[in-house]
Amino acid sequence: MKVNSSHAMLPHIDAYLVAHAIPQEFPYAYFSPGRINIIGEHTDYTGGLVMPASIDKGIQFYARQREGAALKLHAVDLNESFELALPVRPEKTGLLWVDYLAGIVYEFQLQGFEVPALEIVFGGNVPRGSGMSSSAALEGGMAFLLNEIVGAGISRPQLAVLCRRSSNSYIGVPTGIMDQFASLNGSPDGPIKLNCDTLQFSPVLANTPDCTWLLINSMVTHELGSSEYPVRVRECAAALAAIKQQYPEVPCLSQATKDQLEAVKNKLDETIYRRAYYVIAENERVHAMETALSRGDIARAGALLNATHRGLSDDFEVSCEEVDFLQQETINHFPDTVMGARIMGGGFGGCTINLVKTVGIPALKTHLLSAYFDAHGQRPEFYEVNIGAGTHAI
Ligand code: GLA
Numbered sequence: 001m002k003v004n005s006s007h008a009m010l011p012h013i014d015a016y017l018v019a020h021a022i023p024q025e026f027p028y029a030y031f032s033p034g035r036i037n038i039i040g041e042h043t044d045y046t047g048g049l050v051m052p053a054s055i056d057k058g059i060q061f062y063a064r065q066r067e068g069a070a071l072k073l074h075a076v077d078l079n080e081s082f083e084l085a086l087p088v089r090p091e092k093t094g095l096l097w098v099d100y101l102a103g104i105v106y107e108f109q110l111q112g113f114e115v116p117a118l119e120i121v122f123g124g125n126v127p128r129g130s131g132m133s134s135s136a137a138l139e140g141g142m143a144f145l146l147n148e149i150v151g152a153g154i155s156r157p158q159l160a161v162l163c164r165r166s167s168n169s170y171i172g173v174p175t176g177i178m179d180q181f182a183s184l185n186g187s188p189d190g191p192i193k194l195n196c197d198t199l200q201f202s203p204v205l206a207n208t209p210d211c212t213w214l215l216i217n218s219m220v221t222h223e224l225g226s227s228e229y230p231v232r233v234r235e236c237a238a239a240l241a242a243i244k245q246q247y248p249e250v251p252c253l254s255q256a257t258k259d260q261l262e263a264v265k266n267k268l269d270e271t272i273y274r275r276a277y278y279v280i281a282e283n284e285r286v287h288a289m290e291t292a293l294s295r296g297d298i299a300r301a302g303a304l305l306n307a308t309h310r311g312l313s314d315d316f317e318v319s320c321e322e323v324d325f326l327q328q329e330t331i332n333h334f335p336d337t338v339m340g341a342r343i344m345g346g347g348f349g350g351c352t353i354n355l356v357k358t359v360g361i362p363a364l365k366t367h368l369l370s371a372y373f374d375a376h377g378q379r380p381e382f383y384e385v386n387i388g389a390g391t392h393a394i
Pocket of ligand 1: 040041042043044045133175176177178179345346347
């Protein structure tokens with residue numbers, strides 16, 4: 001797997017600065033990556049295990065101090081600017097990209113830090129709606145930047161906690177911590193295994209020399225807030241509440257056992273049971289994946305991905321027709337190239353993540369471009385992922 005650590009200013013940011021006559025004098029410059037997730041999906045908000053990696057696609061931030069009592073924000077990709085008065089108020093502005101940044105400022109204020117007036121320019125290369133978590137990159141980058149500028153000294157894991165709180169309370173989307181944590185704490189050496197209950201994490205050694213992680217974008221876009229994501233969060237909480245009635249010692253759904261779930265099955269709604277079954281099984285698959293990758297057992301790793309997809313599609317019900325098509329088409333027609341595939345991220349669209357033998361990628365692309373178009377009237381996009389460093393200065 002290649003590592004890309006060169007981060008010259010993205011050409012479209014450069015062009016934006018020139019077009020708006022903004023001087024290129026930024027004492028602060030950071031890169032905040034997007035993420036992939038190999039396995040451990042919809043387990044973070046149940047205190048479970050996840051296996052994400054930060055990637056070489058992300059968002060660049062450039063900042064300098066300014067006069068006045070406002071943040072001057074420039075979203076290069078949207079060609080939009082906004083002046084955000086300081087201190088930031090608890091009410092949202094209504095512009096989503098501004099609110100993602102405002103929420104982070106608000107969290108710093110709550111912790112007693114005074115955020116100075118700044119001019120901030122940012123832009124990136126994470127395909128939007130693809131499930132590579134550009135919103136976490138936005139939050140994490142802003143948190144990292146403020147941490148440096150105000151000298152807050154907050155650790156990377158705690159910055160992720162702060163970002164999650166902003167997502168949950170300021171933005172109002174009940175996400176877990178995986179995306180922000182991966183973006184801020186990722187390593188160019190490979191994925192991490194993170195326990196979302198304790199926030200302990202360790203590097204995962206992947207011994208898969210002829211393979212790469214290929215993302216295939218269904219081009220079906222999703223917004224977590226308006227999807228069924230919050231419903232799944234509530235369903236998992238309901239399952240935990242039922243298990244706790246009989247087993248009060250169980251701290252979170254991911255740490256319940258299949259036996260405990262079976263013991264309360266007759267008290268659970270059938271849907272809630274399936275959601276919980278998926279979560280508990282998925283948590284076990286994260287351990288199994290770590291073993292498979294370290295042994296270079298790509299067949300087993302692929303089988304685990306496929307099992308996760310079945311769980312996410314049938315039991316957790318967060319897939320969609322288009323993504324199911326891509327997953328099936330790849331594993332059925334290219335068994336020698338695609339070791340396994342599954343939907344990645346929050347669901348209801350976005351990308352599949354595929355463990356593929358690099359040599360077979362061109363033929364796979366050619367086939368899918370026409371097969372997916374014939375079935376769903378769209379051309380998928382392909383991203384060969386390079387794992388990259390977590391948030392850093394550039
Ligand atoms: C989204 C959320 C994460 C996580 C995933 C599903 O990406 O932001 O917290 O729940 O979905 O694993």
